[in-house]
Amino acid sequence: MNPARLNCERSGDILVLHLSGDWRLSAHPPGAADAVAAMRAMPRPAGICFDTTGLGDWDTGLLIALIAIQREAEALDLALDASGLPDGAQRLLRLAFAVREPAGARRQRRRHGLLEQAGEATLEVLSAARELLSFTGELTLSLARFLRGHASYLRSDLAHYLQQAGADALPIVSLIAFLIGMIFAFVGVRQLEPFGAGIYTADLVGIAMVREMSAIMTAIIMAGRTGAAYAAQIGTMKVNEEIDALTTLGIDPVDFLVTPRVIALVLMLPLLSLYASLMGITGGLAVGLLMLDVSLPQYVQQTFNAVGLNALFGGLFKALVFGALVAMAGCQQGLACGNSAMAVGLATTRAVVLGIVLIVVAAAVLTVIYVNLGI
């Protein structure tokens, strides 16, 4: 292949650009830098013309150079005579300049100062909080309609959500709760056995699982599993104008899409959490039986003595609150989704992050309340 070359030659007032070789993009042609430099260096040449007798194959590689040359020629107010170019290149060049760039069409990239960025971020957080608040209000009204039987939704949808947020989640909840129970038991055995208090591992695992961990762990699993799914489902419906279709037909999207999902998760999360407690205690039991000198009835009895009803109901109430928060985060982000595939991904991510943040904040608040109530 013949390497591409650009030679500039001055003849009188005219700058002649000799193009030779193969101007193919794949061969990295030299570009227009030399020509532009020559155009600037000349003491007012009257015009530019091309000599392409040695030009071989060409493609966009040539056109890019020609566009740069014509731009520069216009900027310097030089007459450009394109007649020396191959016919195809002349036509492409004319086409490229046929529609002039409208003034103001190009996006201005503006750099934001640190202060400005901080201000914008603050405003964003505030408006996000306001949106979440107004969504909570809408959801409350919708729940009232649901309870009075005025909300339009499909029973089959509700059943589907119940299954999705309940039975379908059992395998992952089992696995994680069982392993967490085992981990707690390991820690307990190691720390307590030197004092001859190994049996208190049962207390540690039982109380930790029932009061705190099973609700939090299950809620976090459900935020990643079901909350994300809610955001993606509703977000995709938004992109497809399915939400608009509901609204125009007088069906409230919150009634139809959000409330059944929230109810499903609020009902299912306490049940899953209870199940997770059992799995966690079973995990602890397995470790206890293997590493401690206790019998099965001893361990079980110890657990029963340690875990009171207060702890149980405290844990279940937490799970109920977490269920509502996870479902709300998922649905709210889904409804606030933009109109593109990227936006659906963003909504899903935000749903999970918001869900987990809400869970942790609510857990802290509830723990403080429980301590003050003496539960």
Place this chain on the structure above:
Amino acid sequence: MPAAEHIAVRDLTLAYGDFVVQRNLNFSIRRGDIFIIMGGSGCGKSTLLRAMIGLKRPDRGDVYYDGRPFWDAGESEREQTKRRFGTTFQAGALWSSMTLAENIGLVLRQYTDLDEAGIREVARCKLMLVGLAGFEDYYPSEISGGMKKRAGLARAMALDPEILFFDEPSAGLDPLSARRLDDLILELRDSLGTTVVVVTHELASIFAIGNNSVFLDADSRTQLATGDPRALRDGHPDFRVRNFLQRGAAPREQQPA
């Protein structure tokens, strides 16, 4: 005798935040019209449609149905008015988790006291009208783009609406499907007396079905013309209107008629 004014748009201004999309829109639609909202891409046609069907509140002005204000009315009156509309969206906007029959059935379940068998019967009938007999139990993802639009039309017609709104009915359809959809729209208007409002920029459709129109301009952000699209094409004084309707082939100077 001129037909009664069915829909009137008065001094309508549409904006997103500070950005005004269209201002000072004024036009009327008579009962039984097939009214075209036209203009170049991005001029605010769909936004105008959204204001007319209650999805986007205008910043100024109002839409009047049978002389009664739409946005200025209370929430419940607006809901009542909306029930007289049927809308089809650009991509059909069928609910993807439901079959075609369930899509139509949901609307009927919402507003009628038909039993399951009756709902299914109506859904079947509507699908037959749009040429989709036998597709009751298909999901939207299992049918083609043209079929989705027709199914969307069947859903829009579920409650026998007085006014049908179409957002880009022929966008993305092959010429024959687009033509069939146009014929269907004409047929529905003639047989049911429905008023039809169509957002489109497909010239073939505009001339085939439209008998009244408004032309929106993106640069001046207001309407340039209103009336029968054929008359606008042949004799409107504004070059931009004629040029659009003649596919960019209009002479600068208007020829003496």
